[in-house]
């Protein structure tokens with residue numbers, strides 16, 4: 181094989197790889213649709229309804245006493261620090277659909293004063309795992325003896341993840357959700373917006 | 376005299392001075408504060424709590440500074456707003472997940488601080504007696520082995 185042909189083949193392979201997953205894609209949601217509900221109980225097709233924009237996606241449960249409010253605070257911090265928030269969605273998906281009904285999510289978004297750029301999503305308890313498994317989000321109920329435990333009273337051990345999704349539905353970056361600095365995320369958002 | 380002897384003499388005098396003051400205040404009446412030795416204090420500041428609903432939970436945060444000359448130990452907690460209060464910590468596991476568990480007994484050495492903050496330690500308010508909302512103010516008491524009970528006024532806030 182001559183070297184020209186070789187490099188042509190390599191180039192083709194590269195093009196094929198990039199068009200299949202997009203550069204640096206961690207997860208491919210471009211062909212998936214998950215039916216979720218927002219805090220107004222409106223049906224949302226995820227991620228289809230957010231394609232064309234860049235989205236920051238994180239995962240919470242509203243009964244979370246410590247870490248999840250810190251994640252939400254960090255999301256609003258990132259929003260505040262961006263010079264231009266056009267074309268960006270801030271999405272929080274509950275991994276506790278048993279308790280986080282749309283109306284509970286509504287209370288949470290009111291409490292934190294989340295504006296219309298924020299979407300809070302939940303699902304039917306039976307469907308929740310499909311999306312979480314796809315994105316490697318872990319969420320399991322935990323028991324702390326002194327807190328008691330029943331079907332409505334439990335804490336959760338959970339992933340602490342913030343994903344950045346590009347316009348086409350590829351997850352392109354991952355951060356520790358309550359710790360990542362807005363400067364760090366800002367550069368990546370601007371990069372994805374410039375594509 | 377050599378300089379080192381000067382220094383020793385000065386140090387010795389300072390010691391005597393302190394001893395003198397100490398015994399003076401010991402013998403004086405408790406209500407007479409003019410000669411009282413300042414022992415340093417354990418102080419609580421930067422306190423705030425998250426909103427929560429009746430029967431539900433909330434988390435409170437504050438900074439504890441041990442300004443005394445001795446180590447002190449946190450024994451227990453209580454609040455007018457909740458049936459019980461526990462010290463918890465958020466733990467990061469090797470798989471990247473986070474969970475919460477009771478924190479062990481906290482020993483705070485002299486001059487050191489214990490900072491309770493989101494993602495670290497929090498005071499868990501369990502079974503809130505009523506809804507607590509932004510603008511409310513709670514009282515949380517901390518019992519220490521040496522200095523006894525200290526109470527903090529804790530405003531309810533949203534984390535920024």
Ligand SMILES: [Cu+2]
Pocket residue numbers: 245246434463464475497498499
């Ligand atoms: Cu807790």
